[in-house]
Amino acid sequence: MVSLEERLDEAERMIRTPGFRQNKGLGNEVGYYVFDYPAEKELVVRKRIEEMKNRISKAYEGFELAVFDLYDVIIDLLEQExxxxxxxxxxxxxxxxxxTNAVGRLLQINDDASVIVQYIQxxxxxxxxxxxxxIGKCYPLLRSHKILNNxxxxxxxxPVVMFFPGKYDGQELVLFSEIKDDNYYRAFRLVD
Known part of the structure; x- marks a missing residue:
């Protein structure tokens, strides 16, 4: 069984390859990926993402990581309003x-013109x-399939990589080992 640390190492190696950022091997489709992990390892994953962000710089690597904590994005947008x-x-x-309904309407979560999508864009x-x-911090204000679809x-x-605290089998997501999301995802597993 591959450890979470080994999977994170593999994810970082993949992200650093030029072919990953150019979507090679995906039929020129934009790469949307899910990196799933046990929810109880949230702090390990957060720390590793911060380390990656600090290590990777546009000056040396030719690209940068644009990290968006969706919970922080929602709070920022609510404070702006x-x-x-x-x-x-x-x-x-x-x-x-x-x-949840009021915030969803304010942020236009269900619309193609989602305020969150505009913020990220x-x-x-x-x-x-x-x-x-x-993702876990946002639930139930924001469902992962809404943001990916938009x-x-x-x-x-x-490329877009969603770090998901749960299980992703390439078809559906299961959050917190109990909340099943039956929506279809057009996303690839980043690493197995």
Whole structure:
């Protein structure tokens, strides 16, 4: 059995290869990948992504890592709209399901013009690999299939790697070993 550290080493090796960033071997389709890992290893993965981001620089490697913690992106967007305090009050009065719907409408999560997608698109350099983190922290405000489906429409020039705290079998995602997402993903497993 391959350890998480070995899988992370392999992921970093793959990301560093020019063919990965040029989508070689994918029929010229933009590379969307999922790196799954046990949720209890979240802190190990976060630390490793930060180390990768610090090691890889455009000056030496010819590309950079554009890391987006989706939870932080949501908080940033809510703060920009001065909506955080309203969210707290609304959640107290109406519950989590209602706040999820309200935030979803505000951020246009279900639309092709998703505010989150625009945020990522505006902050992604030309020569980059996009890394999406914070998937577990976002649940249930943001479902991973929504962001991947919407990103497919907007980001087609760089590979995207979603770090997922759960299992991905190439067809479906299972979050926290119990929440099954039956949506189809047009994403490849980054490493086995």
């Amino acid at each position: 001065d909506f955080m305090e309203q969210c707290f009050q609304f959640e107290k009065r109406k519950g989590m399901e209602r706040i 505006e902050r992604t350099p030309k020569d980059a690999v996009v890394m999406l983190t914070g 990103l497919h429409q907007a980001i087609d020039h760089v």
